[in-house]
Amino acid sequence: MASREAKQFLFEAIAVMGKGFSSPRRLELLDLLAQAPRGVDELARASGQSIANTSQHLQALHAAGLLTRTREGTRVVYAFAGEDALGLWLALRDASVAHLGEVERAAREYLGEDVETIGRAELLERLGEGDVVVIDVRPEEEFAAGHIEGARSIPLEELERRLAELPPDREVVAYCRGPFCAYAHQAVRRLSDAGRSARRLEGGWPEWSLASKSDPQHA
Amino acid sequence: MASREAKQFLFEAIAVMGKGFSSPRRLELLDLLAQAPRGVDELARASGQSIANTSQHLQALHAAGLLTRTREGTRVVYAFAGEDALGLWLALRDASVAHLGEVERAAREYLGEDVETIGRAELLERLGEGDVVVIDVRPEEEFAAGHIEGARSIPLEELERRLAELPPDREVVAYCRGPFCAYAHQAVRRLSDAGRSARRLEGGWPEWSLASKSDPQHA
DNA sequence: CAAGTTATCAAGTATTCGCTTGAATATCAA
DNA sequence: TTGATATTCAAGCGAATACTTGATAACTTG
Numbered sequence: 001m002a003s004r005e006a007k008q009f010l011f012e013a014i015a016v017m018g019k020g021f022s023s024p025r026r027l028e029l030l031d032l033l034a035q036a037p038r039g040v041d042e043l044a045r046a047s048g049q050s051i052a053n054t055s056q057h058l059q060a061l062h063a064a065g066l067l068t069r070t071r072e073g074t075r076v077v078y079a080f081a082g083e084d085a086l087g088l089w090l091a092l093r094d095a096s097v098a099h100l101g102e103v104e105r106a107a108r109e110y111l112g113e114d115v116e117t118i119g120r121a122e123l124l125e126r127l128g129e130g131d132v133v134v135i136d137v138r139p140e141e142e143f144a145a146g147h148i149e150g151a152r153s154i155p156l157e158e159l160e161r162r163l164a165e166l167p168p169d170r171e172v173v174a175y176c177r178g179p180f181c182a183y184a185h186q187a188v189r190r191l192s193d194a195g196r197s198a199r200r201l202e203g204g205w206p207e208w209s210l211a212s213k214s215d216p217q218h219a
Numbered sequence: 220m221a222s223r224e225a226k227q228f229l230f231e232a233i234a235v236m237g238k239g240f241s242s243p244r245r246l247e248l249l250d251l252l253a254q255a256p257r258g259v260d261e262l263a264r265a266s267g268q269s270i271a272n273t274s275q276h277l278q279a280l281h282a283a284g285l286l287t288r289t290r291e292g293t294r295v296v297y298a299f300a301g302e303d304a305l306g307l308w309l310a311l312r313d314a315s316v317a318h319l320g321e322v323e324r325a326a327r328e329y330l331g332e333d334v335e336t337i338g339r340a341e342l343l344e345r346l347g348e349g350d351v352v353v354i355d356v357r358p359e360e361e362f363a364a365g366h367i368e369g370a371r372s373i374p375l376e377e378l379e380r381r382l383a384e385l386p387p388d389r390e391v392v393a394y395c396r397g398p399f400c401a402y403a404h405q406a407v408r409r410l411s412d413a414g415r416s417a418r419r420l421e422g423g424w425p426e427w428s429l430a431s432k433s434d435p436q437h438a
Numbered sequence: 439c440a441a442g443t444t445a446t447c448a449a450g451t452a453t454t455c456g457c458t459t460g461a462a463t464a465t466c467a468a
Numbered sequence: 469t470t471g472a473t474a475t476t477c478a479a480g481c482g483a484a485t486a487c488t489t490g491a492t493a494a495c496t497t498g
Contacts, residue, residue: 003401004267006329010399011243011250013322017315018246021237023486024230031230040445048223053487055445065318074444074495084314091310095303096236099284103232110225180229182222242456259475272457274476293465293474 020064021092025049026057030080030089033067034206035138035177036145037079087210093180107180115188118173118199120211126171133166134173137187138205148175148208156183159190171197178204239283240311244268245276249299249308252286253425254357254396255364256298306429312399326399334407337392337418339430345390352385353392356406357424367394367427375402378409390416397423 020026028047032038038046044054058078061067066085067078080086096103118126126132127150134151136143143153154162156176166172172191176183184200191198201208239245247266251257257265263273277297280286285304286297299305315322337345345351346369353370355362362372373381375395385391391410395402403419410417420427 003329006325007247008243010322010325010329011246013319013325014246014312014315015241015243016321017319018237018240018242018311022234022241023237024227024234025486027230027233027237028226041443050488051445052447052489055447056486059446065315071445071494074442076445081318082314084310084317088307088310088314091303091307092237093233095301095307096233096284098303099300100232100236102235103229106225106229106232110222110229244456260473269458270475271459271477274474275456278476290465293472295475 017064017066020061020066021089023057025053026061027089029054029057029061030066031177031180033078033080034086034089035142037070037077039072039075039077041075043078083210083213086206090178090206090210093178097179110180111182111185113185113189115185115192116199117202119202120208123173123201126173131170132173133170134175134201135166135187136176136205137174137183138176138181142177142205146205146209148205151175156187159187160194163191163194163196166196168196171199173199173201175201175208176204178206236283236285239280239285240308242276244272245280246308248273248276248280249285250396250399252297252299253305253308254361256289256296258291258294258296260294262297302429302432305425309397309425309429312397316398329399330401330404332404332408334404334411335418336421338421339427342392342420345392350389351392352389353394353420354385354406355395355424356393356402357395357400361396361424365428366424370394375406378406379413382410382413382415385415387415390418392418392420394420394427395423397425 020030025047029043032043032046040055040058041051043058044051047054049057058067058069062069062078066081066088068081070077070079080089097107123132123134127134134148135154136147136151137154137156137159139155140153143151147153152165154165174184174187174191176187179202181204184204188198188200239249244266248262251262251265259274259277260270262277263270266273268276277286277288281288281297285300285307287300289296289298299308316326342351342353346353353367354373355366355370356373356375356378358374359372362370366372371384373384393403393406393410395406398421400423403423407417407419422430
C-alpha cells in the first residue's frame, strides 16, 4: 500500500494544529487572545514569559493555523484565525474540565469559592425586562475590543470606587474572560459584601460572542 | 501574585488533553476509534505500529481524558470517552482542513479525484422518499458497531461481486469513515464505471452519528 | 539618516518525547 | 498448575522541544 504513506502525511499535517494545544504556555496565549487581538510584548507581559519565547510560541500557533498575524507599524498583532479556531480552544477547555479531575481541582484552587451564576438564556430574558445591570469587569481595552451589548465597563480595580454608579434597585450581573477567569468571581463577592444582589454570568465574553453568532436572537 | 502559579497549574492540566492531539500516531488511533471501540492489537495492526508503542499512546490518550479503557477478558478495549471528545477530534480535523493548506493537499493526494457528494439534509429527504440506496462500505465490524439506519453493509472488497444486490433503478449513496477515508470515493468510482448513478455522503459515520444526536429528526 | 521601538532569528543547552527491545503481568482455558 | 494470548512495564537512545541569551531586522519618529 503506497497509500499508507499518504495517510501518514495527512495525520502529520493535522498534528501541526494539534501541537498548538500541547503546551501550557501556548494555551495561556490563546486564552488571552480569546479576549482581543494583541501585540507580542503585551502578551509577553501578560503571561510572564520572555519576549523571544512568546514570539516563538506565537509563530508556532500561526504556523498551526490558529492565529493570524498582522503588521501594524512597528508592532505585530496576533489574533484568532476564525470562529472555528476559537471554538476549538473553548471546546478543548470545556472537555478537559469534564474529563480531567486535575483540571477541575486546579480551577477550584484558582477561582476560590463558588458564587451564584446566571445562564445566557436567563440573562437575555432579564435584559429584555430591563431589571438587571450587566458589568464587564475586564480591563478596559478588552471591553473596547468587544463586549455584551448593554454592558458597562467597570474594571475590577475600580469596582469599589464606582459602586454608586450601579442603580441600587437592580440585580448586578458580572462577567469577565470566561469560566476560568477570577475577576467576575471576585466582583460578585465584593458586591455581595457591599450588600448588593449579584451573580456571575456563566462563561465570559468569548463564549457569549460565539453563542450569539450561532444563535443571533440579538445581544 | 500567588495566583500566577495556580493559573500555570490550570493550563498545565488542560495541556495534558491538548497533548493527546499533538502526535500523528495518536491522531491515527483516534481516527480509528471514531468508528468503533477496539483492542490494542487490532489498533496496532490497523495503524502499522508496534504493539508496545500503540499501548503507550493509548495510555497517554486515556490519561488525557479522551479515551475510556475497559478490560474484556484477556484484552483491553479502548473507546472514545464521550461525544465531546469525539466532537473535539472532528472539529480539529475540520479546522485543520480549513486553515492549513498542507492538510488539504495531503488529503487530495490521499483521496484522489473528487467525486460527487450529497449532504446530510438532502440524504434525509431522499431517504424519506425512498428512492435511494445507502451502502456502508466500511469493514463489517465497523458497520456492526453502528451505522446509518437503513444502510446496508457492503465492504469495499465485496462491492464488484455484489453489484447485483443493488436495485438498478435507484441512485446509490456510499459512505465510510469520514471525509478523509478513501473507501467511499473508490466505491463511487467503481459504481460509476459500472454505469450506476452514485454519490458519496459528505462526512462519514462519526459525523452522521454526532449530527443525529444533536438534531434527532430520526435516522 | 540616526535613534528608538518592537519583533524575529540563531545558537546553545537541558528536558521531554517517541520508539524499540526484552521482561513482567493479567486473564483464560486445559 | 501450566501454557497461551493480550497488554503493560522498564530501560535506553536518538530526535524534537522549550527556554535563554545576544545579535539582527523592520518600522517609526525626530
